[in-house]
Amino acid sequence: xxxxxLHLPTLSVQEGDxxxxxxxxxxxxxxxxxxxxxxxxxxxxxxxxxRSNMDKRQGQRVTVLLNKTVKHLSLxxxxxxxxxxxxxxxxxxxxSGAGSYQLTFGKGxxxxxxx
Amino acid sequence: EAGVTQFxxxxxxxxxxxxxxxxxxxxGHDNLYWYRRVxxxxxxxxxxxxxESKQDESGMPNNRFLAERxxxxxxxxxxxxxxxxxxGVYFCASSAHRATNEKLFFGxxxxxxxx
Numbered sequence: 001x002x003x004x005x006l007h008l009p010t011l012s013v014q015e016g017d018x019x020x021x022x023x024x025x026x027x028x029x030x031x032x033x034x035x036x037x038x039x040x041x042x043x044x045x046x047x048x049x050x051r052s053n054m055d056k057r058q059g060q061r062v063t064v065l066l067n068k069t070v071k072h073l074s075l076x077x078x079x080x081x082x083x084x085x086x087x088x089x090x091x092x093x094x095x096s097g098a099g100s101y102q103l104t105f106g107k108g109x110x111x112x113x114x115x
Numbered sequence: 116e117a118g119v120t121q122f123x124x125x126x127x128x129x130x131x132x133x134x135x136x137x138x139x140x141x142x143g144h145d146n147l148y149w150y151r152r153v154x155x156x157x158x159x160x161x162x163x164x165x166x167e168s169k170q171d172e173s174g175m176p177n178n179r180f181l182a183e184r185x186x187x188x189x190x191x192x193x194x195x196x197x198x199x200x201x202x203g204v205y206f207c208a209s210s211a212h213r214a215t216n217e218k219l220f221f222g223x224x225x226x227x228x229x230x
Binding site: 034036041042043044045046049089091096100101102103104105106107108 | 119150156157158159160163170171173174206208217218219220221222223224
């Protein structure tokens with residue numbers, strides 16, 4: 001079936017450096033994507049989203065890039081801080097055909113920030 | 116404002132026993148979702164309630180799983196009888212509206228261990 005996946009399971013970065021987390025998706029009909037951050041003992045927390053009619057969206061210290069040609073999504077975190085250490089998931093929001101929307105998640109990338 | 120709350124946070128049971136998980140969505144959110152993550156796998160959709168009605172239960176793995184949302188407020192997810200492969204983290208999420216770009220708010224999850 002169609003799926004959303006991640007290239008790297010783990011990523012270690014030095015505090016202050018920029019982080020880039022990648023994600024590939026296979027459903028070309030997807031029109032909405034979300035990045036979630038999950039800290040230990042907590043549920044996924046919304047970071048930033050992007051619709052398919054955009055190729056870039058910026059938030060506070062975070063930027064999401066969407067390349068529909070190669071079905072690739074990335075999350076960039078500027079000036080990475082220790083508090084950014086977490087597992088990051090990309091997710092695709094798609095219509096289920098049952099009048100519902102479902103999130104399809106990637107496996108997740110663990111980001112570790114080295115002080 | 117209280118977020119999505121789940122109870123219990125952890126549950127350890129033996130194979131063949133019954134477990135009931137509870138989710139209290141954000142007050143006023145009509146949409147309630149159950150997701151789960153089993154070891155080493157992606158977070159997967161289980162089902163979606165709109166108020167007290169099951170809108171989409173295409174992700175429920177088998178008939179050992181029963182979800183209810185009587186009165187359209189809190190929801191329960193019962194596993195009976197539990198099997199080893201049911202171990203994982205069960206997340207609940209809620210949203211105010213049902214739309215492709217609707218943000219989901221997740222609870223912290225219930226860690227279920229079936230021994």
